[in-house]
Amino acid sequence: MISRPPRPRERGIPEATVARLPVYLRALQALQERGTATVSSEALAGAAGVNSAKLRKDLSHLGSYGTRGVGYEVEYLVYQISRELGLTQDWSVAIVGIGNLGRALANYGGFGTRGFRIAALLDADPDVVGRTVASLSVRHIDNLEEVVRDKGVSIGVIATPAGSAQGVASRFVEAGVTSVLNFAPVVLNVPDGVDVRKVDLSIELQILAFHAQRRADGDGRDAERAGLEVT
């Protein structure tokens, strides 16, 4: 019997862990640039803003990549997380809706790290089509299917007004894109098997407002606030 490979890791990394891996990765890359060779869970957790036990448990889902008494080798861990997240391959991204936000996204240089390549920019406005943004010529939305096919787009980014978002999403799906990042303030309806994530400014503001109000309401009375010690 051949010895088992270094832990091919089972399917089933908790969603909450997946959401934190990019944060760890970024912290690790910062350490790497500073020339740090190894890091303890305590130190890395600090840099990532999480509890060290949580970090260790998260990393344990990828396998046993640390050395007891020492810590984690930065470079190795960067590689493992990158691989796990699928960043060792290239992802082709198309952005639809080249308004202020679309331009901001297109110009957002280092897409975290490498791994993501902006393959095309699309817009419906004739005044925008043809203009050059981030070294790419904006193409008309009618070319969406063609672009997806020819450039092998696997991630679609929607930065259009709310009214156009569902239509664009459907076209992406129809064209075979199964990962969509939606910035428009609408709930997208897509078939099973398609992964949609949304980023919504106004929702974030509203959540902040809720907590701010909560804090203001109880002020003076309810001194029970999370951490605000009054002596």
Added chain:
Amino acid sequence: MISRPPRPRERGIPEATVARLPVYLRALQALQERGTATVSSEALAGAAGVNSAKLRKDLSHLGSYGTRGVGYEVEYLVYQISRELGLTQDWSVAIVGIGNLGRALANYGGFGTRGFRIAALLDADPDVVGRTVASLSVRHIDNLEEVVRDKGVSIGVIATPAGSAQGVASRFVEAGVTSVLNFAPVVLNVPDGVDVRKVDLSIELQILAFHAQRRADGDGRDAERAGLEVT
């Protein structure tokens, strides 16, 4: 030393519920514009992309605002959720970092709904300071404290490069801002009692990449899809 009461949370609407209220609110406002008077949990849940039982439980945290056999009165529910989220009062927002993203945010008209007013735009770049964006003149970052004080800013939005974000956050906090929305790809360090939310494009992309890879890996095999987020 006084032992902490077992229930630090007195007025608790679950965090998960708070995060969904804005989604319900938006769906309700769409119904309102279409002239719909009442809506069932099933229908509203559909529009919001959640399970109807979850929606009912969420709403039950606000009180008993539905009528059995009928549903919820749209207008009334809009008001209740708005009030709960603190949208019946005005929140003054300052945006720091008027690059592509800052401009996109400033021009993002209906901030969800009313409730949020952009009070000031700030930047460090002399070429940007003085220019008019979204009917506001961009002011120099040195005026941050003054602006926060004079305009009663209660929410700070950070749209600067990563390197400047922590500094800006600290100045916001120092000036008394306790709610921060961070678009810069760094973990902000703030004292207890300050609420920070982050929006991070590259993290979202990386999460999409993870799932996309997972799907590709197990294609044909592993038919068991772990229930991808649909809707």
Added chain:
DNA sequence: ACGTGCTTGTGAAAGCACGCACAAAGTGGG
């Protein structure tokens, strides 16, 4: 007045996520 039909509100169960605390495992000094 009363039954029928629909929809809410909510126990209860199952599933996740978090963080403590500690055994296991490795390092380095004597």
Added chain:
DNA sequence: CCCACTTTGTGCGTGCTTTCACAAGCACGT
């Protein structure tokens, strides 16, 4: 070789989330 020290990996208790399933409540037709 053994011991003291450090740090990982994880079992376990706790609390939050989601979902099911159904009794309770309300409207309306007869």
